[in-house]
Amino acid sequence: MTDPSPRRLRSQDWFDNPDHADMTALYLERFMNYGTTPEELRSGRPIIGIAQSGSDLNPCNRHHLDLAKRVRDGIRDAGGIAIEFPSHPLFENCKRPTAALDRNLAYLGLVELLYGYPFDGVVLTTGCDKTTPSAIMAAATVDLPAIVLSGGPMLDGWHEGRLVGSGTVIWQSRRKFAAGEITRDEFLQTALDSAPSIGHCNTMGTASTMNAIAEALGMSLTGCAAIPAAYRERGQIAYRTGLRAVELVHEDLRPSQILTRAAFLNAIRVNSAIGGSTNAQPHLMAMARHAGAELHPEDWQTHGYDVPLLANVQPAGAYLGERFHRAGGVPAVMWELLQAGALDGTCPTVTGKTIADNLAGREATDREVIRPYEKPMMQRAGFMVLRGNLFDFAIMKTSVISDEFRARYLSEPGREGVFEGTAFVFDGSTDYHARINDPALEIDERSILVIRGAGPLGWPGSAEVVNMQPPDRLIQRGITSLPTIGDGRQSGTADSPSILNASPESAAGGGLAWLRTGDRIRIDLNAGRCDMLVDEDEIAARTQEGLPPVPASATPWQEMYRATVTQLVDGATIEGADKFVRISSTLPRH
Numbered sequence: 001m002t003d004p005s006p007r008r009l010r011s012q013d014w015f016d017n018p019d020h021a022d023m024t025a026l027y028l029e030r031f032m033n034y035g036t037t038p039e040e041l042r043s044g045r046p047i048i049g050i051a052q053s054g055s056d057l058n059p060c061n062r063h064h065l066d067l068a069k070r071v072r073d074g075i076r077d078a079g080g081i082a083i084e085f086p087s088h089p090l091f092e093n094c095k096r097p098t099a100a101l102d103r104n105l106a107y108l109g110l111v112e113l114l115y116g117y118p119f120d121g122v123v124l125t126t127g128c129d130k131t132t133p134s135a136i137m138a139a140a141t142v143d144l145p146a147i148v149l150s151g152g153p154m155l156d157g158w159h160e161g162r163l164v165g166s167g168t169v170i171w172q173s174r175r176k177f178a179a180g181e182i183t184r185d186e187f188l189q190t191a192l193d194s195a196p197s198i199g200h201c202n203t204m205g206t207a208s209t210m211n212a213i214a215e216a217l218g219m220s221l222t223g224c225a226a227i228p229a230a231y232r233e234r235g236q237i238a239y240r241t242g243l244r245a246v247e248l249v250h251e252d253l254r255p256s257q258i259l260t261r262a263a264f265l266n267a268i269r270v271n272s273a274i275g276g277s278t279n280a281q282p283h284l285m286a287m288a289r290h291a292g293a294e295l296h297p298e299d300w301q302t303h304g305y306d307v308p309l310l311a312n313v314q315p316a317g318a319y320l321g322e323r324f325h326r327a328g329g330v331p332a333v334m335w336e337l338l339q340a341g342a343l344d345g346t347c348p349t350v351t352g353k354t355i356a357d358n359l360a361g362r363e364a365t366d367r368e369v370i371r372p373y374e375k376p377m378m379q380r381a382g383f384m385v386l387r388g389n390l391f392d393f394a395i396m397k398t399s400v401i402s403d404e405f406r407a408r409y410l411s412e413p414g415r416e417g418v419f420e421g422t423a424f425v426f427d428g429s430t431d432y433h434a435r436i437n438d439p440a441l442e443i444d445e446r447s448i449l450v451i452r453g454a455g456p457l458g459w460p461g462s463a464e465v466v467n468m469q470p471p472d473r474l475i476q477r478g479i480t481s482l483p484t485i486g487d488g489r490q491s492g493t494a495d496s497p498s499i500l501n502a503s504p505e506s507a508a509g510g511g512l513a514w515l516r517t518g519d520r521i522r523i524d525l526n527a528g529r530c531d532m533l534v535d536e537d538e539i540a541a542r543t544q545e546g547l548p549p550v551p552a553s554a555t556p557w558q559e560m561y562r563a564t565v566t567q568l569v570d571g572a573t574i575e576g577a578d579k580f581v582r583i584s585s586t587l588p589r590h
């Protein structure tokens with residue numbers, strides 16, 4: 001048996017506590033049910049949790065059930081003992097009214113498990129969108145040695161000789177279907193072809209983004225995020241992650257040493273360079289808040305906006321996860337940023353080395369997919385932060401602004417970057433779907449589509465609905481996108497330059513609540529503003545009519561969530577939960 005840890009470990013308070021022989025007996029006995037021996041649990045070897053996010057209910061992460069075997073091998077070979085347990089499933093595509101509602105629930109659940117059970121460290125298995133932030137949020141609160149094992153993306157999807165990427169192909173097909181170019185069956189088949197194997201979304205959607213961010217933060221082994229789920233390297237990195245988890249306990253290297261402001265700013269820059277999801281904004285804020293790290297909403301503009309787009313991956317680019325991995329993946333993108341002085345290389349990571357050390361020799365091998373910093377896909381590709389009388393905060397993903405969109409809306413001679421249009425306001429997506437094709441609603445190419453009631457309180461949970469499609473008749477004329485604004489989110493796989501995550505949301509009394517169809521809106525990207533051109537007196541009069549209605553809570557958790565959730569600008573965290581930091585510095589009572 002491997003040598004015990006030189007330190008007294010947290011788990012020994014359960015399994016080897018001379019002051020509480022009775023409790024120790026109780027803690028030990030039932031683990032024998034699956035053949036574990038008292039000698040193992042009392043050996044002073046680190047007990048490593050494997051927070052298992054895979055199940056039949058989370059297909060994107062399901063292969064973690066197999067990968068966990070390699071994690072266990074690694075843990076065992078390094079002298080630790082693995083205890084695997086389920087975390088709350090978070091399946092992005094299927095959970096109604098939105099998986100976002102459950103991110104904080106998964107966070108709460110994992111905090112209780114990591115704090116209340118005899119763990120010395122944990123492997124966080126991640127993949128589908130919110131499985132990554134919820135796990136890191138919990139690890140930050142508890143502050144046990146923790147390491148992220150991503151599940152990796154699916155293999156590249158192909159349909160009739162053309163790459164079809166998760167989610168992105170849905171948005172494209174939706175437009176083709178509206179234009180009458182494809183049938184319902186072709187729509188379905190293209191979507192199915194985009195999912196050829198185990199793994200999470202193969203585009204740079206929220207899943208790939210959040211796992212890249214976990215790596216950029218220093219929470220996973222170098223190169224982990226981009227390895228496709230089905231590649232042999234995935235099993236190999238699972239093994240190495242297990243090994244490293246045990247070493248982290250011996251080194252007492254904790255999330256609080258890694259999740260610093262500098263690490264979060266690195267993550268913001270990486271997000272710009274990969275063309276990452278707008279969902280990174282609330283998730284990064286949530287992780288920072290639970291880590292007790294300083295992060296400001298404007299940091300996206302100040303530190304992220306000027307960073308160029310380097311990764312040629314859908315939805316901002318052309319390729320998918322496999323090709324991105326073979327080109328060098330996240331380390332190759334970070335290598336570019338580091339050489340350009342756009343990354344803090346001194347940040348510590350779970351490898352035990354700094355970012356700069358980890359990136360040595362990681363230059364890209366395919367310049368079609370990962371561009372040099374000086375020859376990017378696009379300059380200034382980060383999120384623009386906007387404010388005005390419609391909201392105090394919203395973001396716009398500039399890397400997906402198409403040339404056509406820029407020409408139509410943002411290139412009026414003498415007024416570049418400024419657009420004025422007429423608002424068409426929808427209260428939630430049911431209203432949108434019911435009315436968007438109503439000919440009486442005279443939406444044209446000078447219109448701005450607005451959706452409200454889609455934020456954390458309104459939905460509840462905040463929904464990915466802001467990337468609203470124009471009416472079919474406009475699409476048939478070649479107008480495939482209109483400017484859109486909303487207090488909800490949009491899928492990370494969407495190619496729409498929406499103004500979204502607006503905070504405060506309509507249901508919290510934000511300016512969107514007082515907007516009416518027919519009002520004029522001015523978007524001024526130079527000034528970072530978005531305003532309704534309505535008199536203050538008129539706005540004040542409208543507030544007398546009260547907030548637009550939102551659906552009642554349908555479950556106990558929805559009600560509890562609404563009573564505690566913060567706005568998207570603040571990460572949609574649980575109000576007050578961020579006062580609990582590093583809670584594993586004290587032991588729970590018996």
Ligand code: FES
Pocket residue numbers: 060091092093127128129166200201205207
């Ligand atoms: Fe799970 Fe995209 S739906 S990763």
Ligand code: MG
Pocket residue numbers: 092129206464490491492
């Ligand atoms: Mg999503």
